[in-house]
Amino acid sequence: MRLKTKLSIGIGFLFTAILVSGLLGIFSINLMKKDAHLVLKDNYETLVYSNNMLQTLEQFRTDPKSIKTFEENLARQEANITEPGEGVATAAVRDLFEKLKLAPGNDSLQQRLREKIYLINTANQQAIFAKNSTAMANAKRFSNWLMIIFSLLSLVAFTLAVNFPGIISEPINALSEGIKSIVNKDYSRRIHLNQHDEFGELAQAFNTMAEKLNEYEHSNLAKIKFEKSRIDTIINQMNDGIIGIDDTRHILFANRVAEKLLGLKEIEIAGKYAPDVALQNDLMRSLLQEKSKEKELKIFADNKESYFHLDVINVDNNERVIGQVIVLRNITPFHELNEAKTNFIATISHELKTPIASIKMSAQLLADHRVGSVNKEQDELIKSITDDSDRLLKITSELLNMSQVETGHIQLKIAPVSPSIIIENATSTVSFLAQQKNIRVRVEEAATPCKMLTDPEKTAWVLTNFLTNAVKYSPEDDEIVLTTELSQNNISFTVADHGRGIDEKYLPKIFDRYFKVPGTPEKAGTGLGLSISREFIEAQGGKIWVNSKLGEGAVFGFSLPVAV
Incomplete structure (x- = not known):
């Protein structure tokens, strides 16, 4: 019924x-x-x-x-x-x-x-x-x-x-208990009702569903276990250290490389609260700190110092973070190659400076009329040799500076220096280049008795680099404005030109190594000058920046602390 x-x-x-x-x-x-x-x-x-x-x-x-x-x-x-x-x-x-x-x-x-x-x-x-x-x-x-x-x-x-x-x-009670069993993954539960009504049909449908779920659970369990075993094997065979953490900050797993780096076995830390483990483990404490994320770490492992790059990957599910995977990528071979490359560049650059200087001096002697006269074609060749020698000397100087930056051995001679000295050294260096294009360098210097704490040679080099670039990319018969300003215990220098400017999408990369704005002539530079400038300024505790729009020129600037 x-x-x-x-x-x-x-x-x-x-x-x-x-x-x-x-x-x-x-x-x-x-x-x-x-x-x-x-x-x-x-x-x-x-x-x-x-x-x-x-x-x-x-x-x-x-x-x-x-x-x-x-x-x-x-x-x-x-x-x-x-x-x-x-x-x-x-x-x-x-x-x-x-x-x-x-x-x-x-x-x-x-x-x-x-x-x-x-x-x-x-x-x-x-x-x-x-x-x-x-x-x-x-x-x-x-x-x-x-x-x-x-x-x-x-x-x-x-x-x-x-x-x-x-x-x-x-x-209803029988169905409720059956549903609770299904929620708890007890797929063997069945409901038996001797009723030939809607409840009897519902009980039959429930039993059918439970049977299908039970079949699915058992049919996929072996496959899931196999896949888990395969994933565990892959993770353990990787050369990178991998640590899994759930959304409650408890450790899920750690592969063999991670065990070796931490000095702990997976069985000892699995299921434990990661900050509690960090109390007794310096490396785990470093991994959990926000400031350490996506940076290089130097770790003593395998009886030697090794370098690892830290990546923290969030695991999302329906826009909700359900865990994290900490990956320590072993970059020691790359670090060793980079160090070898730096040493090689430094050695070659140093060795090249002497013959290039000799070539330049020989070209100057050939151009001297007291040595002898040359015809027009020979004079053009001598000028071309001189220009190429200057360019080679600049490149080798930049490579030497870059090698100092990469090795972390930037030699700074910090002293209280007046801004006018930096300005005079830089403007005198670019004066000849500016005269060739009939460009005027206008200096708007702030009237202040304050001095800066800086390395005058490297700071003048940076300002010279800014002025040189401004002259290169400014039209003839134009004007470049060099401005200094005192604000909040810092002295800032800005160089503004009226050249073609830089597209805003390239500004975040302008200070990267070897980066050149698309469309720049091949002989415009090596792409190292601005990168070295940033390293020199930041090494002195200063800041460097650029503001530009395409077609409106560019403004490069840096600031350094005032000498107290």
Whole structure:
């Protein structure tokens, strides 16, 4: 039977019980009301009329109005004859009354009239007793029927009240427990309901679902374990240290390289809170610090100093971070190659400076007319040799400076220096180049007695590099503005030109090594000058920057602290 049918039967029965009880009650009340009305209408009123006639009969001699009252009650009685023999007695009362009106003082007539009235009373009193007995019998009969019907309906209703909630609640509880088991991955749970209704169908569907889930779980478990084993093997075979951390900062795993670097076994730290491990392990403490992320770390491992690059990768799921993977990439071979490259560049650059200087000096001697005259073609060749020698000398100087930067051996001679000295050295160096393009270098120097804490040679080199680039990229007959300004215990230098400018998308890379703005002529430079400038300024505790827009020129600047 369907659940809907069960509900309809239960609710229909309750409705029928209420309807039957109500109809029987109404019928019983109406019947008893009718019996009471008959007693009141047919008999009680007759008794009232008879008693009124008996009272007025005594007053015939003294009160003439009593005769009229008697006649009114007699007329009402004549209209209310309901019992057997009552009509004959009432007619006799009328006949005697008519005679008595002619002889009011006749005692014999009055006595006979009283007897007839008593007969009417007696008949009605007997009728009242009889009708009352009938009404009581009817009331008792209906009361018994009502009790029987009420008992039956109550018994059925009680049975429904006790059993019907269980028909609904027990399957729901069974389904609820089954769902909890599925949530806890107990796919062997089944629900058995001997009901051929919607709950039975739902239980069957649940069992089918649990069976499918159980099959899926067991069919994929071996595959998942195999994949996990393969991933663990791959991670352990990697040359990089890898550590997994969940969203609660507990350590999930660490491969063999990570074990060696940490000096801890995976079994010792798996499941532990990473900051707690960091309290006893310096490397773990460094890995968890924000400032260490995406930087090089020098770690003593395998009885030697090794270099590792730290990467912290967030693991996301639906835009929510559920963990992190810390990767220590072994860059020791690259670091060794880079160091060898730096040493090689430094050595070659140093060795090249002497022959290049000799070539330049020889070219200058050839250009000297005191040595001998040369024709026009020879003079152009000498000039070309001189230009190439200057360019080679600049490149070797930049390479030597870069080797100092890369090895971290920048030799600084910090001293209090006036800004005007730096400006004079730089402007005098680029004056000849500026004159060739008829470019004026306008200096707007702040009137301040303050001095800077700086290496004058390297700072002048940086400012010269800014001015040289400004001259290169400025049109002829133009002006370059060199400005100094004192603000917040720093002296800043800015060089502004009106050249073609730099596209904003290239500005973040402008100070990177070997970077050249696309479209720059091949002979414009090595791409090292601005990188070396940044290293020189930052090594002195200063800042360097650039502002530019394409077609609006460029502004290069740096600032250094004031000498206290």
